[in-house]
Amino acid sequence: MSHYTEDELSAYALRPEATDNRQSVEQHVSNCGDCRDALDIIEAFDTALHDPLPWQVAESMPARRNAPPALLDQARAIASADARARELVMPLVDSAIRFRQARIDDDPRFYTLAVIRLLCKVANGMHERQPQFGLVLADTALSIARKLPEPLKARSAWYAGTAWKERANALRYVGRFKEAGEALDRAEEAFESDDHVEPFDLAIVAYVRATVYFRMERFDDAIVCARSAAATFHVYGDTRRYLSALLAEAGGYYGADRDREAVVILERVATLARAAHEPETLARALANAASCYTRLLEFSKAAAYYDDAIAVIDDLDIPTESARLQWARAALLLDRGDFDEGLAGLERSRLQLSQLGMANDAALATLDLVAGLLAADQPERVAGLCRGITLTFSSEGMTRSAKKALAYLAEAVAGGQVTPEEVRHIRGFLERLPDSPHEEFQQIQ
Numbered sequence: 001m002s003h004y005t006e007d008e009l010s011a012y013a014l015r016p017e018a019t020d021n022r023q024s025v026e027q028h029v030s031n032c033g034d035c036r037d038a039l040d041i042i043e044a045f046d047t048a049l050h051d052p053l054p055w056q057v058a059e060s061m062p063a064r065r066n067a068p069p070a071l072l073d074q075a076r077a078i079a080s081a082d083a084r085a086r087e088l089v090m091p092l093v094d095s096a097i098r099f100r101q102a103r104i105d106d107d108p109r110f111y112t113l114a115v116i117r118l119l120c121k122v123a124n125g126m127h128e129r130q131p132q133f134g135l136v137l138a139d140t141a142l143s144i145a146r147k148l149p150e151p152l153k154a155r156s157a158w159y160a161g162t163a164w165k166e167r168a169n170a171l172r173y174v175g176r177f178k179e180a181g182e183a184l185d186r187a188e189e190a191f192e193s194d195d196h197v198e199p200f201d202l203a204i205v206a207y208v209r210a211t212v213y214f215r216m217e218r219f220d221d222a223i224v225c226a227r228s229a230a231a232t233f234h235v236y237g238d239t240r241r242y243l244s245a246l247l248a249e250a251g252g253y254y255g256a257d258r259d260r261e262a263v264v265i266l267e268r269v270a271t272l273a274r275a276a277h278e279p280e281t282l283a284r285a286l287a288n289a290a291s292c293y294t295r296l297l298e299f300s301k302a303a304a305y306y307d308d309a310i311a312v313i314d315d316l317d318i319p320t321e322s323a324r325l326q327w328a329r330a331a332l333l334l335d336r337g338d339f340d341e342g343l344a345g346l347e348r349s350r351l352q353l354s355q356l357g358m359a360n361d362a363a364l365a366t367l368d369l370v371a372g373l374l375a376a377d378q379p380e381r382v383a384g385l386c387r388g389i390t391l392t393f394s395s396e397g398m399t400r401s402a403k404k405a406l407a408y409l410a411e412a413v414a415g416g417q418v419t420p421e422e423v424r425h426i427r428g429f430l431e432r433l434p435d436s437p438h439e440e441f442q443q444i445q
């Protein structure tokens with residue numbers, strides 16, 4: 001096939017996830033030396049310019065072919081260092097075991113800035129699937145940064161900052177929030193010690209910090225960090241990150257029970273995400289706005305937002321997310337006293353969730369249905385539904401706690417004394433269990 005143009009490769013380099021034919025580009029580039037070299041130069045050029053650029057600057061940049069020769073030389077040097085780093089590192093990162101055994105931080109061939117940057121890039125793509133391996137990659141990058149010989153070490157501040165940031169990302173995914181916060185402090189120090197401090201880098205640190213604070217339930221701090229990150233991303237014209245930071249700010253307000261302030265931001269995000277064709281972000285904003293309106297007891301607005309969110313998610317064909325939203329919508333209908341539609345919706349949801357293999361969610365939806373049937377004064381099927389509930393947890397301790405709660409429920413049902421509040425109490429306990437595995441079940445007082 002014919003080669004890709006510089007413009008096409010530039011667009012891919014800038015935002016691979018937004019490239020329509022991403023797979024064909026990646027497949028072509030992995031087989032075609034010419035396009036691989038062209039892409040290397042493009043990526044290196046952006047690095048040489050210390051990317052990313054505020055959009056005002058980016059707009060006024062001359063085309064690459066008119067760039068000053070010194071800059072092009074620098075870009076070529078970076079491209080060849082990147083290619084060398086890829087040859088050394090990529091064969092080792094298919095397997096975490098092989099990577100550990102290679103002990104590359106004891107091997108001076110790996111002591112380059114390009115290797116640090118590549119390890120960070122691989123780590124960044126790893127956190128979601130294998131956060132423990134992401135952590136090893138980031139820590140290896142940090143170890144190399146400490147061992148760099150001069151004069152490389154004098155130029156390594158940005159690279160060390162990036163490695164600390166990836167360490168924080170990995171720690172966040174494995175739930176070690178306090179250490180993640182410490183790693184972010186180190187990232188910030190490193191970025192600030194560089195000759196050229198890029199506000200964009202500090203904004204990314206602030207954004208990750210906001211998500212860590214959210215998980216630590218430090219909601220006011222999360223709001224401050226997310227808002228400052230959003231302001232910077234806006235200046236840089238990075239719409240996707242800007243909207244993510246706004247979502248994080250809204251999350252802080254939601255966590256702090258300031259639903260009114262959260263919903264103002266979420267509605268703005270929804271409008272912007274629709275205009276920018278960012279459907280995932282749009283769906284999250286709509287679903288979160290629905291949760292806010294539910295807590296504000298504005299049920300018809302909440303239902304309308306769930307309908308909108310479900311439509312967007314169904315277009316994206318994400319059945320698990322669709323099932324969760326339909327479940328939330330049915331629970332909302334019950335809350336507002338619409339028993340017929342609410343109970344029918346929960347009935348559908350629990351089957352849907354279980355067919356999708358989401359067994360614990362199906363169990364929680366069944367408990368919602370049980371609470372609804374009791375509230376609607378239709379107790380006939382309650383005992384049968386309760387007997388069918390099973391949950392699976394990763395530890396024996398959690399499984400034991402869950403069994404204790406379910407045994408209490410079975411006993412209360414058998415005694416004919418069970419109330420919707422008790423069922424919701426048990427449901428709340430089971431839902432929290434994965435996040436607070438040491439909580440003991442206590443019956444409602």
Ligand SMILES: [Zn+2]
Nearest residue numbers: 003004032035
């Ligand atoms: Zn080609």
